[in-house]
Amino acid sequence: MKFTVHDTFSAMADLLERPLEERPALLTAMLAPMRASIPMPGDSVDLHHMGSGFRVDREDERYLPAVRNLIDRDVRGRIERALADAADRLRSFDGPDHLNVMFVLGDPDDDYLMDVAGGYYGMGSYGDWLYVIAWPREDVIDRIAHCAVHEFHHNVRFRNVEWNPETVTVGEHVVAEGLAEAFVREMSGPGAMDCPPATQFFPPSTHPTRRTQAPPTAFPAASPRAQRIRSTSPGSKKTTDIYKTIMLREPPRMPEPQEYTGQGDT
Incomplete structure (x- = not known):
């Protein structure tokens, strides 16, 4: 399996050093390789925003130092290495021959990204692309590669089980997100978990994470995670056996809801 982590880091650094009026065209060019995989019409810059x-x-003096910090911390290389390790672990399953990865800097003034999604989210269940967006504050920057691994798990699993976005149930989403989190924990330990998040089921005041699925934009929404799958310490035989046992398991089908008639117990 081959990965191409596109060098959007250098592209964004170059873009942010150019005059403001040139930046929309440069951003459009940067996003162009992935555009055909986004199943919604619209201008690439508008969808990005x-x-x-x-x-x-608009100008923002925080952007360029943030991108340079990502480059200095070798986030691109960390994503590549984390995905290579993940691919080796999942080598017995059908996976993509070639997976493209795109990282994009987030907007630190975006309430959804910062207050709901915890500073980052990813999408990886569509085709041969994996997308991660983040504002790299200190509690986020080390999680970016883990987020990529979480999304890679989705990409592989959805090639091995039936997954229809038009008919998928909440239970199937819960299973998918729990398995991806179990895999991240197995690869990197419990401190790497919580990507992507789950606050649409648990409000921030009652749940240890503050992240949730991606907003409804051009990109297919990331699947919500309603709960963690807890197991034993990372790397233990029990954890591995549990993971392998349920990797391809389908959740039980729930009965169709019945129309309320207003009759019955009161």
Whole structure:
């Protein structure tokens, strides 16, 4: 399996050093390789802004230092290495021959990204692309590669089980997110968990994470995670056996809801 982590890091650094009026065109060019995989019409820049991406219609002195920090911390290389390890672990399952990965800087003033999604989210269940967006504050920057691994698990699993976005149930989403989190824990330990998050089921005041699924933009929404799958310490035989046992398991089908008639017990 081959991975291409596109060098959007250098592209964004170059973009942010150019005059403001040149930036929309440069951003469009940067996003162009993935555009055909986004099943919604619209201008790439508008969709980028709607999805919590950094702004190219105004100056922000925080952007360029943030991108340089990502480069200095070798986030691109960390994503590549984490995905290579993940691919080796899942080598017995059908996976993509070639997976493209795109990282995009988030907007630190976007309430959804920062207050609901915890500073980052990812999408990886569509085709041969994996997308991660983040604002790299200190509690986020080390999680970016883990988020990529979580999304990679989705990409592989959805090639091995039936997954129809038009008919998928909440139970199937819960299973998918729990398995992806179990896999992240197995690869990197419990401190790497909580990507992507689950606050649409648990409000921030009652749940240890503050992240949730991606907003409804051009990108297919990331699946919500309603709960963690807890097991034993990372790397233990029990954890591995549990993971392998349920990797391809389908959740039980629930009965169709019945129309309320107003009759019955009171």
